[in-house]
Amino acid sequence: MKYKSQKVAYWFFGLCMLLFTLQIVYGFIMGFARIGMDGLHDIIPFNTARAVHTNLLVVWLLTGFMGAAYYIIPEEAQRELVNVKLAYVQLISLALVGVVAIVGYHFNYWEGRKFLEIPRELDYLVVVNVLLFLGLILATLFKGKRRTTTALVLTMGLVFAALLYLPGMIWFDSQVTDSFFRWWVVHLWVEGVWELIMGGILSYLLIKLTGVDREVIEKWLYVIIGLTFLSGLLGTGHHYYYIGVNKIWLIVGGIFSALEPLAFLAMALFAVYMYRKGEKSHPNKVALFWTIGASIVSFIGAGLLGFAHTLPQTNIYTHGTLVTAMHGHYAFWGAYAMIVLAIISYAMPNITGRKRFDSKLAHAAFWLSNVGMLGMTVAFGVAGVAQVYLERKFKMEFMEVQSEIEVHFVVLLLCASLFATGIGLYIYEFFKYGKPSDEALKVNTH
Ligand code: HEM
Ligand code: HEM
Ligand SMILES: [Fe+2]
Structure with a gap:
């Protein structure tokens, strides 16, 4: 850590750990409900658990991105954050909006569009919160001594992500139009601007x-951004196949979304190539594992498993089944969860000044969570393919199919337990580092 204000990041990362834990709890509630153990049904029905699970995911990832920005931007811009107090105000208001939103779901106060369920009043608070965040980051960047490509790409990703939240706030009476614009947020986030955030981090x-030269690394970044926009923008069409819009999207969506894996492939090659070129002398090996891991797993989860159902000929069968859940889990995990866990692993020793790199537990956390998530992905995948055949090929009743595939959820829960153990260890390590300290400024950071 070179700047005092980078300590703000710690509290964002802490909030991140808390929300992530809650997300996993709701995952288990759904998993158990799927095998008939739904004792909580009256308090937390499946649809509530699902909305809370996915919304918590989005919020903890965004919290992680914000922490990452508060850590990275001062160092890249070579100056302290313009206003540290306001950063704490932003943190607290973010946590408050989160709590109100979660409580609200349980009382059925709001029901919105999948992934974007919070009501308008809270949307406005989110907008104010995000404006405050962006104001602090942009002011720091532009008053700084340096404007690096890395910092600009990260900031651009964050600004565009905020702008794209707006179409999700407009309501349309037509279900088709409504669905059309929901994807501007959901798709253009994860297959567009969030990729810039990931690329920047x-x-x-x-x-x-x-230790490879910045010039070399940042040249790759341009290639990745180019590929992302080339494929991801029109790739939105893979959500427009059968929702009632013009049929031209069958062709446009098919072609452009089939190109999307290229951006993720570039990211994986980029990371592996830089690792091989580098000095391999940095002591924080765990951070390196998470970093290279994110680039590879995102290619598999987003690129390959996304491609698996992106052509209209396949998607007509798989749409909205557990095949989607299979891809959703591994893509979110590889691309966004792992990159957030990577920056936290990198930043923690520097923020706290305690060099406990590479503990056995930290490595166990990496492997258990990754093996667990891979197993969960396979379980969802097998259940999904069985569901497609039984329901859509052999025209079995929906609920009958659901009980046929129950056994896969037993496997899912076993793998989820491995996963949760890994994350438990990660969080234990996080808290074991202790609080951030100004002493850390004196410790030489890499
Ligand atoms: C990190 C990047 C990605 C993430 C986090 C992600 C996540 C998701 C999620 C959560 C859904 C379900 C959305 C919903 O129904 O509301 C979804 C759907 C979908 N994704 Fe991705 N995805 C990513 C990249 C990709 C890529 C690169 C492709 C194509 C090559 C792809 C193809 C699809 C398709 C075709 C659907 C629609 C499934 C259906 O019809 O039910 N995704 N994705
Ligand atoms: C203990 C761990 C977890 C369990 C047991 C679990 C379980 C589930 C279940 C049962 C669903 C609903 C599927 C359905 O519609 O029937 C779901 C949805 C979802 N979960 Fe998880 N989950 C866990 C962790 C995670 C993590 C760590 C992530 C992200 C990195 C994640 C991302 C998602 C997403 C994106 C969806 C929505 C998928 C879609 O739209 O099709 N989950 N989860
Ligand atoms: Fe998409």
Whole structure:
């Protein structure tokens, strides 16, 4: 840590750990409900659990991105954050909106569009919160001594992500129009601007961890952004196949979304290549594992498993089944969860000044969570393919199919337990580092 204000990041990361834990709890509630153990049904029905699970996911990832920005931007811009107090105000208001939203779901106060369920009043609070965040980041960047490509790409990703939240706030009476614009948020986030955020964090981490020249690393970043926009924008069409819009999207969506894996492939090659080129002398090996891991797992989860159901000929069968859940889990895990866990692993020793790199537990956390999530992905996948055949090929009743595939949820829960053990260890390690300290400023950071 070189700047005092980077300590703010710690509290965002802490909030991140808390929300992540809650997300996993709701995952288990759904998993158990799927095998008939739904004792909580009257308090937390499946649809509530599902909305809370996915919304918590989005919120903890965004909290992680914000923490990452508060950590990275001062160092890249070579100056303290313009206003540290306001950053804490932003943190607290973010946590409050989160709590109100979660409580609200349980009383059925609100029901919105999948992934974007919070009501308008809270939306406005989110907008104010995000404006405050962006104001602090942009002011720091532009008053700073340096404007690096890495910092600009990260900030651009965050600004565009905020702008794209707006179409999700407009309501349309037509279900088709409504669905059309929901994807501007959901798809253009994860297959567009969030990739810039990931690219920015990845680039920062590779510069620090491999020791390869910034110029080389940042050149790759341009290639990745180019590929992302080329494929991801019109790739939105893979959600428009059968929702009632013009049929041209069958062709446009098919072609462009089939190109999307290229951006993720570029990211994986980029990370592996830089690692091989680098000095391999950085002591924080765990951060390196998470970083390279994110680039590879995102290619599998988003690129390959996304491609598996992106052509209209396949999607007509798989749409809205557990095949989607299979892809959703591994893509979110690889691309966004792992990159957030990577930057936290990198930042923690520097923020706290305690160099407990590479503990056995930290490595166990990496492997258990990854093996667990891979197993969960396979369980969802097998259940999904069985569901497609029984329901859509052999025209079995929906609920009958659901009980046929129950056994796969037993496997899912076993793998989820491995996963949760891994994350438990990660969080234990996080708290074991202790609080951030100004002493850390004196420790030489890599
Ligand atoms: C990190 C990037 C990605 C993430 C986090 C992600 C996540 C998700 C999620 C959560 C859904 C379900 C959305 C909903 O129904 O509301 C979904 C759907 C979908 N994704 Fe991705 N995805 C990513 C990248 C990709 C890529 C690169 C492709 C194609 C190559 C792809 C293809 C699809 C398709 C075709 C659907 C629709 C499934 C259906 O019809 O039910 N995704 N994705
Ligand atoms: C203990 C761990 C977890 C369990 C047991 C679990 C279980 C589930 C279940 C049962 C669903 C509903 C599927 C359905 O519609 O029937 C779901 C949805 C979802 N979960 Fe998880 N989950 C866990 C962790 C995670 C993690 C760590 C992530 C992200 C990195 C994640 C991302 C998602 C997403 C994106 C959806 C919505 C998928 C879709 O739209 O099709 N889950 N989860
Ligand atoms: Fe998409």
